[in-house]
Amino acid sequence: MTMTSTPQTEVSGPSREDEQAEVIRRLEEDIIFGRFAPGSRLVEDTLMARYGASRHFVRQALFQLERRGIVLREKNVGATVRFYSADEVRQIYEVREMLARQAALMIPLPAPQSLVDQLEALQKEYCAQADRQDLRGIHETNDAFHLALFSACGNPYLVSSLQDYMNLTLPMRAKNLADKEGLALSRRQHEIMIDLLRGRDSWALAQLCVEHMQYSKSDYLDRISGGRDKS
């Protein structure tokens, strides 16, 4: 009974490291899914109470989410949920589309069976979450799918940058995660992607990856400019 690597009480549950991650996760979720509206203030004391965490962890979380671009921090003033104008959204998507296109073109076709298998498993998981209407689950499996797909490009730095932009657009895409129509389209496109991986048409794959972003992009742009919920 050595237990040199399990210090203190072994039933202490979430270690400090997990606690930090948990605060970030919950704050991120609260922002992404609109529980904190864009522009609303994120007061440290409030968040400390809400998440039952110390100021240290809350601030760390705010720093992280500022880095990710979904929180805006002004010195000696405080943090707010960041809002992006239509122009900014277009610029962000422009880079995201460029990165996605380049990454897709770098995926060697036909892709190895192991990749196809992996994506099919993720896609199955994605569909399951979609049926359950679990927003968080949908988002996570969707991201896992794209991450696995683009990782096949072979350049982890490119994937990392792409992921940064995916995170940046997350608040814009969140509404679509709950949208029946968008969800169905997304599922279909995922399946076509898997099919294309079996072939040799890199250009078609790249084009589809770009196309895949258009629905949520225009939907979001319509929402913030027009103000009409649905036509």
Next chain:
Amino acid sequence: MTMTSTPQTEVSGPSREDEQAEVIRRLEEDIIFGRFAPGSRLVEDTLMARYGASRHFVRQALFQLERRGIVLREKNVGATVRFYSADEVRQIYEVREMLARQAALMIPLPAPQSLVDQLEALQKEYCAQADRQDLRGIHETNDAFHLALFSACGNPYLVSSLQDYMNLTLPMRAKNLADKEGLALSRRQHEIMIDLLRGRDSWALAQLCVEHMQYSKSDYLDRISGGRDKS
């Protein structure tokens, strides 16, 4: 004599904000210019003494430089100067080249005279620093030149990502900032860039921007693989 906005003693010199920036700057410089070798440990207490700063600022600086990718932090172990393998360097440059090419292609040609004027001023400054052999100055004016150039692409997010990768490759390029031959080549290429901005050949400009990185890239790769200082 209101002085509502200059609290405490108005001769207090660097405010806290500046002090933080200064620690980051000095630590970054110590790493970039090789005063801390890759892999060497960055102990908080040591840095506190070296920069005369509190633990708070030193840690903040380590976080920042970890984000920038030049410091590696392991939980409960400490920070070290990050080292990149040849493969990683190639991957990093692959993304940087892609971003630079795309940004260059997006610059409307011929460029407005104001941009050309601005770049010529920066280039003049750059040459002045080069003649003075001021490493820091060379680096800063060089970055300012490229930043101004790529900013003309019109997409600040693309520029920001490009800047991230420029910072990432900074330790690899640093040796070349002191290199006579590399410096001369760099100066010539800058001038050709300015010339190309007056024309209409976007492709040539993009190609030159990519070419512009090759010298320091291969030099660095030679250095870490071969081990020979100079042929």
Next chain:
DNA sequence: TGGGCTGATATTATTGACAATATCAGGGGC
């Protein structure tokens, strides 16, 4: 003599108290 326990040491992680700062409301001068 080698493997692994055990304590000493080095280092980072966390915390809560305190300081600095911005914001806003209320009052006095013009």
Next chain:
DNA sequence: GCCCCTGATATTGTCAATAATATCAGCCCA
């Protein structure tokens, strides 16, 4: 009545003490 000054308040920024953790050398035991 309007503007600026002033103090009160809310909020973030900084610090130094303390806790947690990993690392390493020395020692015991097989």
